[in-house]
Amino acid sequence: MHHAAPKTDEQELALHSPVPVINALSDLYHPTQILADLLTLDEHYAPDSISASTMPAEGVFGSLLSYLTQQKHDPFAGLKGKKMAWIGDTNNIINELLVTVPRLGMKLAVASPKGYDKVDPRVWARV
Numbered sequence: 001m002h003h004a005a006p007k008t009d010e011q012e013l014a015l016h017s018p019v020p021v022i023n024a025l026s027d028l029y030h031p032t033q034i035l036a037d038l039l040t041l042d043e044h045y046a047p048d049s050i051s052a053s054t055m056p057a058e059g060v061f062g063s064l065l066s067y068l069t070q071q072k073h074d075p076f077a078g079l080k081g082k083k084m085a086w087i088g089d090t091n092n093i094i095n096e097l098l099v100t101v102p103r104l105g106m107k108l109a110v111a112s113p114k115g116y117d118k119v120d121p122r123v124w125a126r127v
Contacts, residue, residue: 030092034100046078080105089116095123
C-alpha cells in the first residue's frame with residue numbers, strides 16, 4: 001500500500017485558495033521575500049510613484065501589474081546607487097540579496113560573525 005507524503009501548509013493552502021499561492025522559498029534562496037523588501041524600499045525612496053489614489057479601483061493586487069505596465073514605472077529606479085547592509089548569519093535571504101541587489105545597480109555590505117559567514121558556492125557562481 002502506497003501512502004502519500006503529507007502536504008505542507010503551503011500545499012494545503014493552495015488546495016483551498018481562490019487565488020494562486022506562490023512559495024518560491026528554498027534552503028538556498030527566498031525571492032518572494034526580496035521582492036517584498038524591494039517594494040518596501042521603493043515605497044520609501046519614491047513614495048509618490050505608487051499610491052492608493054493612483055491605483056485603479058479594482059484593488060491593489062489585481063491592478064499593480066497593469067499599473068506598472070501602463071505607467072512605464074521602473075520600481076527600482078529610485079534604488080540605483082543605494083547601499084544596503086546585512087548584519088547577521090548567512091542564509092537564504094542574504095543569498096538572494098547577493099544575487100539580486102547588484103543587478104539593480106545597488107551595493108551590498110555584509111557583516112556576518114566568523115563561523116556563520118559561509119556562502120554556498122552556487123550563490124557565488126550567480127553573483
